[in-house]
Amino acid sequence: MAYQNLISEVKENILYVTINREKALNALNKDTLAELADVIAYAGKTEEVRGVILTGTGEKAFVAGADIKEFSEYNGKQGEELAKRGQDEVFNAIENSPKPFIAAVNGFALGGGLELAMACHIRIASDNAKLGLPEVTLGLIPGYGGTQRLTQLVGKGKAIEMITTANMITAAEAEKIGLVNHVVPPTDLISKAEEILNLVKQRAPLAVSAAIKAIIASVNNDNGYTTEIEAFGRCFETADFKEGVSAFVEKRKANFSGH
Template sequence: MDYENIYIEEENNIATITINRPKKLNALNKRTIAELHEAFKELDDDKDIQVIVVTGSGEKAFVAGADISEFAHFSQEEGKVLAAEGQRLLFNFVDNLCTPVIAAVNGFALGGGLELAMSCHFRIASDNAKMGLPEVSLGVIPGYGGTQRLAQLIGKGRAMEIIMTAGMVDAKKALDYGLVNHVVPQDELLPLSLKIASRISNNSPVAIKYAIKAVNAGFKYDVNGYETEIDAFGTCFGTDDFKEGTTAFLEKRKADFPGS
């Protein structure tokens, strides 16, 4: 796919995806969701890429929401398909990606933008960031996983308040709530994100894949997270990364993980 609304930069086994629709405050339209799906899939399949950072272009917005003009006249059935396809192609897809994904939230992350950030494995925000799910002010609810992930991240009561008031929280409150891991000035956002990504890339990509699977299992009603952890833990013992990691530890040297 030729990308119109995003661009990708790769360096030191880390890929940065930038959503690039600054005139629309990087709003998610159908084309952008499709491009993001292809980009995440391509990078997840690339064994040289060990971490992905996603951010928005400019200084105003990560993603300021979905492109409302695309679905303002949808029927009930079309609305259901929109949510289901969006979750399948992007939001659930990112959540379950084997490669760790960091959201570098620069500015507004509203509606689908916050839902995208929450589908990433964790979030870092600039100090001017503002986050919210304003959908009820449009007569609809979050449809890309927002009602589920926000409550999982910050608790039911706080999520209910944010969703029902259609309000925004600033970066400091997002940090207090546990919605983001770090808050820094905007010019330090990508450097910190890449620094943490670099630390992640020093570790076993196979073990990280299974860690993501095990943590996610704890948030699924029909899956036993402890059993998933036990199975994943045992599976790691049969990997080349485990052999290299334990051998390097015993030999008192830095591990060089083959990623298998």
């Protein structure tokens, strides 16, 4: 897949997506968001892809925010459309993807960058990372799901403090409050993400997708228990369920096909 602002490749069933705008600290402009929308859709429909690692080029920034110049003259209606389109095509699309997305946060994850990381299912940060939502310093609020996902991850009080003060926090603080899953040295960032996805790759793909769907339904108040019950039932219809049970009974490693 050839993109102008992204580097993407599939290796050993993992799709590696790198936002490649280092001079702009990997800021999200319209073209980058469009390319992200395309690669997210590709991941969801491609059987070869079992998981995605999303990161930024260089050591300074994962994504330092959105490209403010592009929307500095917008009116209210245009602002709403910007947020809706971004949420639908990129941020919600990641969260609702049947494939697990891991954000490998190298350096600054600010504004839209932190919102992008929060849309991913798992976050790993380098120990030099800084995270924050500084939108109120521009007279704005987060518009790509930041008010919702930060609250889900760290609780109402901490979310209000972070968003209204616009303060950045360290990777260590982010791990302490549950905003990131793991903190590692920069040199170990991608390998830690690979370690997690290599475990996920050993599990039944349809069951992994069903579990993600049920968990996301719970945090979005979308009939989580009902979603779980229905997804649990559908698992019984899969070849992977039969294989998993046979492997358990026969005391061997399961060979899942994703069917």
